Amino acid sequence: FRKKNLSTEELIQGILNGDIATLARAITLVESTNTEHFQKSNDIINQCLPHSGRSIRIGITGVPGVGKSTFIETFGSFLTALGKKVAVLAVDPSSTISKGSILGDKTRMQELVKDKNAYIRPSPTGHSMGGVARKTRETIILCEAAGFDTILVETVGVGQSETAVHGMVDFFLLLKLAGAGDELQGIKRGIMEMADAIVINKADGNNIERANLAKVEFTKALHLFPAKENGWTPKILSCSAIQKTGISEIWEVIKAYTDDKPGQEGIIAKRRTQNKFWLLQTIEDQLKQQFYENKNIKNQLDQMIKLVVDGKISPFNAAEKLLSLAKGT
Amino acid sequence: FRKKNLSTEELIQGILNGDIATLARAITLVESTNTEHFQKSNDIINQCLPHSGRSIRIGITGVPGVGKSTFIETFGSFLTALGKKVAVLAVDPSSTISKGSILGDKTRMQELVKDKNAYIRPSPTGHSMGGVARKTRETIILCEAAGFDTILVETVGVGQSETAVHGMVDFFLLLKLAGAGDELQGIKRGIMEMADAIVINKADGNNIERANLAKVEFTKALHLFPAKENGWTPKILSCSAIQKTGISEIWEVIKAYTDDKPGQEGIIAKRRTQNKFWLLQTIEDQLKQQFYENKNIKNQLDQMIKLVVDGKISPFNAAEKLLSLAKGT
Numbered sequence: 001f002r003k004k005n006l007s008t009e010e011l012i013q014g015i016l017n018g019d020i021a022t023l024a025r026a027i028t029l030v031e032s033t034n035t036e037h038f039q040k041s042n043d044i045i046n047q048c049l050p051h052s053g054r055s056i057r058i059g060i061t062g063v064p065g066v067g068k069s070t071f072i073e074t075f076g077s078f079l080t081a082l083g084k085k086v087a088v089l090a091v092d093p094s095s096t097i098s099k100g101s102i103l104g105d106k107t108r109m110q111e112l113v114k115d116k117n118a119y120i121r122p123s124p125t126g127h128s129m130g131g132v133a134r135k136t137r138e139t140i141i142l143c144e145a146a147g148f149d150t151i152l153v154e155t156v157g158v159g160q161s162e163t164a165v166h167g168m169v170d171f172f173l174l175l176k177l178a179g180a181g182d183e184l185q186g187i188k189r190g191i192m193e194m195a196d197a198i199v200i201n202k203a204d205g206n207n208i209e210r211a212n213l214a215k216v217e218f219t220k221a222l223h224l225f226p227a228k229e230n231g232w233t234p235k236i237l238s239c240s241a242i243q244k245t246g247i248s249e250i251w252e253v254i255k256a257y258t259d260d261k262p263g264q265e266g267i268i269a270k271r272r273t274q275n276k277f278w279l280l281q282t283i284e285d286q287l288k289q290q291f292y293e294n295k296n297i298k299n300q301l302d303q304m305i306k307l308v309v310d311g312k313i314s315p316f317n318a319a320e321k322l323l324s325l326a327k328g329t
Numbered sequence: 330f331r332k333k334n335l336s337t338e339e340l341i342q343g344i345l346n347g348d349i350a351t352l353a354r355a356i357t358l359v360e361s362t363n364t365e366h367f368q369k370s371n372d373i374i375n376q377c378l379p380h381s382g383r384s385i386r387i388g389i390t391g392v393p394g395v396g397k398s399t400f401i402e403t404f405g406s407f408l409t410a411l412g413k414k415v416a417v418l419a420v421d422p423s424s425t426i427s428k429g430s431i432l433g434d435k436t437r438m439q440e441l442v443k444d445k446n447a448y449i450r451p452s453p454t455g456h457s458m459g460g461v462a463r464k465t466r467e468t469i470i471l472c473e474a475a476g477f478d479t480i481l482v483e484t485v486g487v488g489q490s491e492t493a494v495h496g497m498v499d500f501f502l503l504l505k506l507a508g509a510g511d512e513l514q515g516i517k518r519g520i521m522e523m524a525d526a527i528v529i530n531k532a533d534g535n536n537i538e539r540a541n542l543a544k545v546e547f548t549k550a551l552h553l554f555p556a557k558e559n560g561w562t563p564k565i566l567s568c569s570a571i572q573k574t575g576i577s578e579i580w581e582v583i584k585a586y587t588d589d590k591p592g593q594e595g596i597i598a599k600r601r602t603q604n605k606f607w608l609l610q611t612i613e614d615q616l617k618q619q620f621y622e623n624k625n626i627k628n629q630l631d632q633m634i635k636l637v638v639d640g641k642i643s644p645f646n647a648a649e650k651l652l653s654l655a656k657g658t
Contacts, residue, residue, distance in 0.1 A: 042643070042645075045643045046642060046643055046646060049640055049641070049642070050640075052640075134645055137645075138645065141643070193522075220550075221549075221550045272638045275637045275644050276634055276644075278644035278645070279633070279647050279648055282644060282648035283620065283648045283651060283652060284613070284616075284617055286648065286652055287613075287616045287620055288613055288616065291612065291616055304608070305605055308604045308605060308607075308608045309601045309604050309605055311378055311379075311381075311382065311604065313375060314371070314374045314375055314378060314470070315466075315604050315605075315607035315608040315610075315611060316371075316374075316463055316611050317371050317374070317375060318608050319608055319611035319615065320371075322612060323612060323616075
C-alpha cells in the first residue's frame with residue numbers, strides 16, 4: 001500500500017523523523033518539472049532549512065575509470081561503521097541525455113545500497129546543468145533535515161559540473177590515478193586548483209610504487225599552485241578503494257579540515273558565500289533562460305551568431321540588436 | 330588648430346590612413362559613456378571590422394612588481410626595430426576608481442612613447458569591468474584597421490581582468506619572478522593554466538641562478554597541468570627586461586605559435602570562438618545590468634541576500650521572489 005499523496009506537513013514530518021521513504025518522495029517532488037509541485041517543494045525546503053546544515057558536505061570527482069563508485073562504496077561503508085549517516089548524491093548533467101546516471105547502476109555499490117545508514121540517490125534528470133545543480137543543492141537540505149550528517153556528492157570529470165559541486169560542498173576531493181596519461185588528458189583545467197585533497201586511487205599491487213612517485217610529484221608541485229583563500233594547504237594522499245587501504249587517512253584529513261577551529265569558521269563563511277552565490281546564480285540563470293526562450297531571439301540568434309563569428313558585425317552591436325528584439329515582444 | 334567634430338566618414342578615413350591623432354579621437358569616442366556617441370562609434374567599428382584582424386594579439390599579465398612596464402618597453406622596442414607597428418593597450422578595472430591606470434604614467438615607457446611605430450593607450454575609465462573589457466576589444470579593432478600588426482594588451486594580476494584579456498588575445502604571456510613568494514601569493518587561481526608562455530623576468534645579476542632553477546621547476550610541473558585544447562604546450566622562458574636579454578627567444582616562441590600552420594588555424598578558430606563569446610557575454614552582462622538597476626530590486630536585494638546568507642530562506646526561493654518583483658515594474 002502506497003499512499004498516493006502526502007500533504008506538505010506529512011512530508012516535512014516524515015523527513016524530520018528520518019523516514020527514508022518519505023525523504024525519497026520529497027526529493028522526487030523537488031526534482032519534478034511539474035509546475036504544480038513547485039510551491040509544495042518550496043514550502044518543504046524552507047521548512048527543512050532550519051534543520052539543515054549539521055553535516056559535512058564532501059564533493060568527490062575524478063575521470064571515468066578512476067574508481068569513483070568503488071571509492072564511495074568503501075569510503076561510505078567506512079563512515080557508517082563509524083556511526084555516521086551517509087547520503088550519496090550525484091551531479092551528472094549527461095544523465096539527462098543518456099539516462100545512464102553514474103549512480104543509476106546501484107549494483108556498483110552493493111554494500112552501501114543495503115546499509116540502513118546510507119541513502120543513495122542518482123542524479124536528477126530532465127534538467128539543464130543549472131537545474132541539476134539546483135535540485136542537488138535542495139536535496140542536500142532535505143537529507144540533512146532527515147539526519148544525514150555526511151553528504152557525499154559525486155560528479156563526473158566535466159568542468160561545469162565540477163564547478164557546481166565545488167559551490168555546494170565544504171570539502172572537495174579529487175581522485176586520480178598514477179601515471180602521465182591521466183594528468184595530461186583527463187582532468188579539465190582549473191579542477192586541480194579546486195581540490196582540498198588529491199587522492200591517488202588504485203595504489204595496490206604493481207601500482208604502489210607508481211602511486212608513491214605520483215604523490216611525491218604532486219606534493220612538490222603544490223607550491224606552484226596559488227594558496228587557498230582560507231589558508232588550507234591541499235593534501236596529497238593515496239589509497240586503494242578495492243583493498244580498503246588508506247581510507248582512514250583520508251577521513252583524518254577531512255576531520256582535520258572540519259574540526260579545526262579556523263576550519264569550522266571557514267566552513268560557515270564558505271556556506272554563507274555559497275548561499276549568496278546560489279541566489280545570484282539562479283537569478284542570472286533565469287534571466288538568460290527567459291531571454292533565450294524568447295520567440296524572436298530563437299528566430300534570430302543563430303543567424304546573428306554566424307554574422308559575428310564571420311566578423312561581419314561587431315559582437316557588441318549584434319548584442320544590442322538582439323536585446324532590443326527581446327524587449328519588442 | 331583642432332577641428333571640433335570629425336564626421337564618421339572622416340574618422341574612418343583617418344584610421345584607415347593610419348593617422349594616429351584620428352585613431353586616438355575615435356578611441357575616445359568608443360570609450361565615451363555619452364549615449365549620443367554610441368551610434369557613431371558603432372558605425373566606425375563596423376566599418377573598421379573588414380580591415381581588422383591582421384595582427385597578432387598578445388596578452389601580458391603578472392603581479393605588480395614583476396616589471397610589466399619595463400618588459401613592454403623593451404619588448405615593444407624590440408618589435409618596432411623589427412619593423413612592426415605596436416599598439417599597447419591596458420585592461421585595468423581598478424583605474425576606474427583610483428584613476429591610477431597602469432599605463433597612465435607613460436613616463437614608465439620613455440622609449441616606446443617616443444617611437445612613431447608605437448601607440449600607447451591607457452585603460453578606459455568610468456566603466457564596469459565588463460565595460461572596460463568591451464571597450465578594449467573595440468579599440469583592438471580600430472588599432473588593427475589603422476595598421477598596427479602587433480597588439481599588446483597589458484593587465485594587472487586580478488582574476489576577472491585576466492579572464493577578459495585571455496578572451497581577446499591570441500597568445501597569453503604570464504610574467505613571473507623567481508622565488509616562492511610570488512608563486513604562493515601573487516597569481517590568482519586559474520591564471521597559470523591560461524598561459525601560453527610563462528616568462529621569468531629579472532633573470533639578471535644574482536637572480537640568474539634562481540631564475541634558472543624556477544625554469545626547471547616549472548618545466549617539470551608542466552605535465553601536471555591539463556593540456557591545451559589546441560595541443561600547444563606552454564613554454565617556460567626567462568628574460569631580463571632591464572638588460573634586454575632573452576627577448577628575442579620570447580618572440581621566437583610567439584612566432585612558432587602563430588606561423589605554425591595548425592597554430593594559424595588555431596588562431597582563426599580561437600577568434601571565431603571569442604567573437605561568439607563576446608556576443609553572448611554582452612547579452613548576459615546587459616540582462617544582469619538591467620535587472621540589478623531595477624528600482625524594486627535595488628530596494629530589496631540587500632535584505633534578500635541577508636536572509637539567504639543567514640539560511641532563513643532558500644536561495645532559489647529568494648531568486649523567484651526577486652525575479653517576479655523585477656517583472657512587476
